[in-house]
Amino acid sequence: MENSYKLKLSATMIVFTLVISIVLTISNYVHLRDEALNHELDILNEKANLLIYALETSEKANIVINDNLEARMRNTTNSLMKLYESTHSFDEWDFAKLSSQYRLDIFIINNQNKIIYSNVDHDIGLDFNQCCGKLVKTLEERRASGKFYADGLDVEQATGAIKKYSYMSTADKDYIIQLGFTWTNETIFEQFNFLYTAENIRRSHPSILDINVLNIGGLSLGKSEEEYFIRGEQRAAFERTLSTHESTMLDSTWNGEEAIYLYVHYLSPYDTGTTQSKVLEIVYSKEELIESLTEQKKIFILRILSVLVVTVILAIFISRWIAKPIYLAFHDSLTNLGNRAYFEKFAGKNLKANPIAFTLLMIDMDNFKKVNDTFGHDHGDKLLKKTADIMRNAVTEDETIFRMGGDEFIIVSLHSNRARAEQIAKQLIDSFNEQISSEYSPDIILSLSIGIAIAPIDGIDVDTLTNKADIALYDSKKSGKNQYALYDQEHLRGNG
16 A cells, blocks of 8 residues: 555655646746737837827817917817707808818718718718717717817828818707818827828838827828728727736738837827827737747746756656655555544545445454464454454445554444444444454453444434444443444444
8 A cells, every 4th residue: 555655655756746847848848938928018119108208299280270260170170050040050151161161071960960061072971870979979068068178199091191070969959060170281280190100110110010109089180091991809909908007918910911009198288088098009910029938938948958857867866766655654554544633534525525325334342452462462463453454345436444543443434324334334244243353252351342323313423423423332342342323323233
């Protein structure tokens, strides 16, 4: 049994040490891989910060004209509101003339959130319910309030032009008058155009494949819907960054090439409208990263092979060194049976797992002290070992024997019942009488007394069952020894 235990311990130590070593090696590999990834990510974040700075600079430069522009848009909206109140119809409006007069694009949005009139022909018929779900909620809120609203940097869906839009509902709530201004018509904006910065970053770093500044709808400022449309896993990463304000990195492809997508949230300090939030998207080629990781992988494989060899040698040495002390902590050195510590652990675990079929037999050798006193302790030890062998021959794989100390033993029977418990007890008593008792009779009357407790009838915890088995053992001795007793029986049944 001890050799079997050593083998199990050696195998366990090898597996344990291998796992620890491999985990450490993998951890080191992952650390190196993460360093490479973080290096690439640092580059991306650096470029994102440059772009954020360019955005802020552009917005700050436009503050001077923005206030005047909003005032002009408000005055224009009020003029158009008066025109609507006088006619309650847009059919007679000359939108091209009005647009030229006010130097603003004009859009009329009906109560179905659809553009029905405009001087911009390609936007007529645009249905916000289909293209711009997030904006619909905002439109409804603004329609209900009846107030004037002006946003910051936004994009025209059809052309990608960078625009500024204002909104105000008619008094009857049937329509929203939307005005649009093209920022790129302003000299100051062109001087501080953040799109130039984005293009310069892309050109100066060949690994950067694309850069986009996205509004809350996922449209790229400066690009038409035909030039850029976000979908799939990129859309999911964009939405996550937009909602959590946390950066998101995504492994994907760009025009068939493996790439990293970085999404960074930008919250404008100068814009308080729906355009305050934007997301920066930077697409980075993984070619250089893949080359670096391939080299790291080769080093990792060599390290794993080295670890395997060293680990097996160390594990065998360590397991053999500590096997015996660990084994003896839970086993009796004389009989190689489990000891009291092992019994408490084993019984507690199995009784908790299955309290329905659990039987405990407590066994005591009658008059064992006389053998020690008469023949000496060496002879007594041989008798205990022989008794342990008799017990081993009487049990199955579902039954486990423990030496609790001295001449006291316990057998735990799993998946058994009362009939099986009595069968074991009878076999033990008969075998002991046949193989051992006759050697000492008539000078010393050796026999076995057995007490039986069965779960859950006699208890559902180890202490209770042990105490009741002990009481039954006492009853068997009191009734003449060389017999067994069940705790719950009304009279003893002898078997001598």
